Amino acid sequence: MAAKRDDTEVSAEPHLKVRLQVGAGVIGPGKIELLERLEAEGSITRAAKGMGLSYRRAWYLIDTMNAALGQPVTETKVGGEGGGGATLTPFGRELVTRYRQSMTAVDAAATPMLDWLGAALEAAPERD
Amino acid sequence: MAAKRDDTEVSAEPHLKVRLQVGAGVIGPGKIELLERLEAEGSITRAAKGMGLSYRRAWYLIDTMNAALGQPVTETKVGGEGGGGATLTPFGRELVTRYRQSMTAVDAAATPMLDWLGAALEAAPERD
Numbered sequence: 001m002a003a004k005r006d007d008t009e010v011s012a013e014p015h016l017k018v019r020l021q022v023g024a025g026v027i028g029p030g031k032i033e034l035l036e037r038l039e040a041e042g043s044i045t046r047a048a049k050g051m052g053l054s055y056r057r058a059w060y061l062i063d064t065m066n067a068a069l070g071q072p073v074t075e076t077k078v079g080g081e082g083g084g085g086a087t088l089t090p091f092g093r094e095l096v097t098r099y100r101q102s103m104t105a106v107d108a109a110a111t112p113m114l115d116w117l118g119a120a121l122e123a124a125p126e127r128d
Numbered sequence: 129m130a131a132k133r134d135d136t137e138v139s140a141e142p143h144l145k146v147r148l149q150v151g152a153g154v155i156g157p158g159k160i161e162l163l164e165r166l167e168a169e170g171s172i173t174r175a176a177k178g179m180g181l182s183y184r185r186a187w188y189l190i191d192t193m194n195a196a197l198g199q200p201v202t203e204t205k206v207g208g209e210g211g212g213g214a215t216l217t218p219f220g221r222e223l224v225t226r227y228r229q230s231m232t233a234v235d236a237a238a239t240p241m242l243d244w245l246g247a248a249l250e251a252a253p254e255r256d
Contacts, residue, residue, distance in 0.1 A: 016149070
């Protein structure tokens with residue numbers, strides 16, 4: 001059985017919920033996905049749309065990250081098609097990359113416990 | 129700089145907040161500490177007292193774990209001094225051990241990201 005870290009769906013299988021706390025700010029998979037989509041789409045509007053968020057909400061999430069980190073994760077892309085858009089700063093890009101690497105390592109680290117626990121739950125033990 | 133996972137205090141340093149989700153239940157460092165104290169003290173009352181919890185609250189936390197896990201993590205200790213008390217079941221004991229091992233591995237897995245982020249925050253970059 002594979003270990004899972006499932007942060008949004010309700011899952012019967014044991015899994016970790018992991019958040020990165022930076023001062024008063026919290027960064028989790030939703031905010032990181034937003035940054036990834038922003039990078040891919042070159043636009044906050046399109047990134048928001050792809051996640052079913054309003055532009056206002058997406059902007060709020062980004063602003064929250066910028067405040068917690070003390071430096072911007074996104075920047076305005078000057079020129080190009082349509083005269084602009086948004087992209088990640090080098091810092092924002094590195095944050096996403098390191099966050100993803102870290103969560104992969106965290107999942108692997110938790111796999112033995114999660115597999116054991118999943119098996120223990122499936123064994124449907126007698127209560128005493 | 130060492131990575132930290134600090135689940136209760138407000139900390140300026142970036143850290144992970146990790147919870148183990150089992151169905152609708154959530155197991156974190158507080159519940160695990162309660163089990164450890166219960167094992168050490170042989171009593172829910174004393175374990176609760178050591179954490180500043182009421183007996184009622186401690187029992188509720190244990191009951192929540194039992195329900196989520198579908199099997200008891202504690203049991204009544206028959207006989208002995210004072211005619212009884214509480215202890216962990218073998219399952220409860222293994223849960224605590226594996227949880228602690230797992231969290232140590234998770235901390236180690238996140239250390240590169242947390243150290244990088246801590247250094248990035250300390251660098252007090254210019255805003256653009």
